[in-house]
Amino acid sequence: MLTDMVTLEARFARERDLYLAVLRVLDAPSPLQPLQDVLTCLVELADAQRAGLELYGESSVARREWSLFHGCSELEREEIRALTSRGIVASTIAAGKSVHTAHALLDARFASSASVKAQRLEAVLCVPLGGRLPGVLYLEGKRGAGPFSEGLVQLAESVAHFLGTASERALLQRGGDKEDPTRPFRERFQLEDIIGRSPGLAHVFAQLAVAAPLDVTVMIGGPSGTGKTQLAQALHVNSKRRLGPFVELNCAAVPEGLFESEFFGAFPGAFPGARRTVGKVEAAEGGTLFLDEIAEIPLAAQAKLLQLLQSRQYFPLASPKAFKANVRLVAASNANLEQLVRERRFREDLFYRLNVLSVRMPALAERREDIVPLVEALVERLAEENGLPRLRPSPACFAACELAEWPGNVRQLRHRLEAALIRASAEAASFLEPRHLFEGMEAQGMAPVSFHEATRRFQRDLLRRELDATDWCVSDVAQRLDLTRQHIYNLMKAFGLTRDSQTPES
Known part of the structure; x- marks a missing residue:
C-alpha cells in the first residue's frame, strides 16, 4: 500500500515537471533547452528508451528540417530516421492522428523495415505536433516493457499540441537543414526540367557533368517512367551542341519495315510512291539524336546503326551516295541489354559502341525525397496545361504520395495527379486531398491500407x-x-x- 502511494506521488511529481517544462517552452525566448527538458520528462514518465521531436517542410515528410532527440546517439538518431521516414511519420501526418504500435517488429505495417529488424523495435508512439509545419513527437519503449498505457498516449497527445510552434521557433533560430546535394550541379548546368534534390539524383548529375561536355555516345538506363527523356535533353542543352536540334525517336513505335526510312530517310524510287524524305539522322544534323527504347530496334537495322557509329556515314534508301552524319547519339532503354546480348537479340558490337558512357536514372522508390517537389511542380504544370485552378496539395496528400508505391515512377505519378486535379476542381475543393488522388485505386501499394x-x-x-x-x-x-x-x-x-x-x- 505504502509502495503504491510512493509510486503514485512520484508519477504526479513527474507529470508536474513535464507541464512546467511545457510552460517554459511556451515562454522561453529560446525554446531549445525547454524542449529538451520536455523530452527528458517524457522519457522518465513513460519509462521509455528514447524520445524525439521531428519537424518537416511545409509539404514534405521525406526531408527532415529539424529534429531533437533524447536518449540516443547521432547514429541511432539516423536509424530512427530511417524507420520513420516512410512508415510511422508519414502514416501519422497523413492520418492526422497518433500511431501507436505495441510491437513494431510484429506489426505488418513496419515489420519489413530493415531498421525495425536491426533494432528489434517493440513499442513505438508517434503523435502529430500542433502547428503550421508537419511534425511529430516520437517515443520508443524499452524492450519487454509492453505497449504504452492509454493514459500516457493521451498525455503525449496533450503535450504535442503545444510543441509544434515551439519547434518551429527552434527551426528558425537554428536554421533548417537546407543542404541540397544537387545544388553544386544546378549552379553549373541547366537542369531546371529535372525536379528533385535527393542524393540519388545528385549522383545522376555527377555522371551528367562528366558526359555532357564530351561528344561521345551515352547510354541511359533505368526503369520505365523515370525521366530518361528529360535526362537526354539535359545532356543536349549542356553540351557544345546545345544550339543544334534535339531529335527524339521512339524505336518501339516504328514498324520494323519502316525503320530504315524513318531513321535514314529515303529518295524517290526507294519504294512505290516514295518521295524525298528527311530521316531522323539528317534532321539531327549538328545536334543530338536521342533513340529511346533502343532495345526494340530489329537486328537488320542494328547493323545499319552500327555502321553509322563506326563510319559516321549512312545511306538513305535509294540514295546513290553516302551522307556524312554530324550528330551525337544518346540512347535509352529500360531493358537489360547485356541479357539481350547473351540471348543474341541485340548485337554485342553495337552494345559496346553505344555504351561508351552510361548513366542510370533511379526509380522513384530510390529517391523518395523527390516525391514532394515533383508533386508540387507537376500540379502547377498540369493546372496550367489543363486550364484548371492551381490547387495546393494538403500535407495529408503529400504524405499519402510518399507512402504510396509508384511502380510506373514519375509517369504514373503525373497521371494520378492529373486525374486528382480534375476531380478536386470538379468539386470546387480548396486543396488536393488523398481521396482525390486514390479514388478507385484501393489496390495494394496504390493507397494506404487499414x-x-x-x-x-x-x-x-x-x-x-x-x-x-x-x-x-x-x-x-x-x-x-x-x-x-x-x-x-x-x-x-x-x-x-x-x-x-x-x-x-x-
Whole structure:
C-alpha cells in the first residue's frame, strides 16, 4: 500500500515537471533547452528508451528540417530516421492522428523495415505536433516493457499540441537543414526540367557533368517512367551542341519495315510512291539524336546503326551516295541489354559502341525525397496545361504520395495527379486531398491500407512462405509458427491457399 502511494506521488511529481517544462517552452525566448527538458520528462514518465521531436517542410515528410532527440546517439538518431521516414511519420501526418504500435517488429505495417529488424523495435508512439509545419513527437519503449498505457498516449497527445510552434521557433533560430546535394550541379548546368534534390539524383548529375561536355555516345538506363527523356535533353542543352536540334525517336513505335526510312530517310524510287524524305539522322544534323527504347530496334537495322557509329556515314534508301552524319547519339532503354546480348537479340558490337558512357536514372522508390517537389511542380504544370485552378496539395496528400508505391515512377505519378486535379476542381475543393488522388485505386501499394487489412496480408504472405519452405508439410509449419495443425488448415482455407494456386490478390 505504502509502495503504491510512493509510486503514485512520484508519477504526479513527474507529470508536474513535464507541464512546467511545457510552460517554459511556451515562454522561453529560446525554446531549445525547454524542449529538451520536455523530452527528458517524457522519457522518465513513460519509462521509455528514447524520445524525439521531428519537424518537416511545409509539404514534405521525406526531408527532415529539424529534429531533437533524447536518449540516443547521432547514429541511432539516423536509424530512427530511417524507420520513420516512410512508415510511422508519414502514416501519422497523413492520418492526422497518433500511431501507436505495441510491437513494431510484429506489426505488418513496419515489420519489413530493415531498421525495425536491426533494432528489434517493440513499442513505438508517434503523435502529430500542433502547428503550421508537419511534425511529430516520437517515443520508443524499452524492450519487454509492453505497449504504452492509454493514459500516457493521451498525455503525449496533450503535450504535442503545444510543441509544434515551439519547434518551429527552434527551426528558425537554428536554421533548417537546407543542404541540397544537387545544388553544386544546378549552379553549373541547366537542369531546371529535372525536379528533385535527393542524393540519388545528385549522383545522376555527377555522371551528367562528366558526359555532357564530351561528344561521345551515352547510354541511359533505368526503369520505365523515370525521366530518361528529360535526362537526354539535359545532356543536349549542356553540351557544345546545345544550339543544334534535339531529335527524339521512339524505336518501339516504328514498324520494323519502316525503320530504315524513318531513321535514314529515303529518295524517290526507294519504294512505290516514295518521295524525298528527311530521316531522323539528317534532321539531327549538328545536334543530338536521342533513340529511346533502343532495345526494340530489329537486328537488320542494328547493323545499319552500327555502321553509322563506326563510319559516321549512312545511306538513305535509294540514295546513290553516302551522307556524312554530324550528330551525337544518346540512347535509352529500360531493358537489360547485356541479357539481350547473351540471348543474341541485340548485337554485342553495337552494345559496346553505344555504351561508351552510361548513366542510370533511379526509380522513384530510390529517391523518395523527390516525391514532394515533383508533386508540387507537376500540379502547377498540369493546372496550367489543363486550364484548371492551381490547387495546393494538403500535407495529408503529400504524405499519402510518399507512402504510396509508384511502380510506373514519375509517369504514373503525373497521371494520378492529373486525374486528382480534375476531380478536386470538379468539386470546387480548396486543396488536393488523398481521396482525390486514390479514388478507385484501393489496390495494394496504390493507397494506404487499414491496419486490419495490412495484418491480414502479412499473415497470408507469411503462411504462404512457410508452406513453400516446408514443401507444404502442415505439421512442420504448425511447429515453426507455434500453432496447431487445425489452425493452419483454417488459415489456409480463409486465405484460399492451395499448393497449386498463386497468392490471391487483395
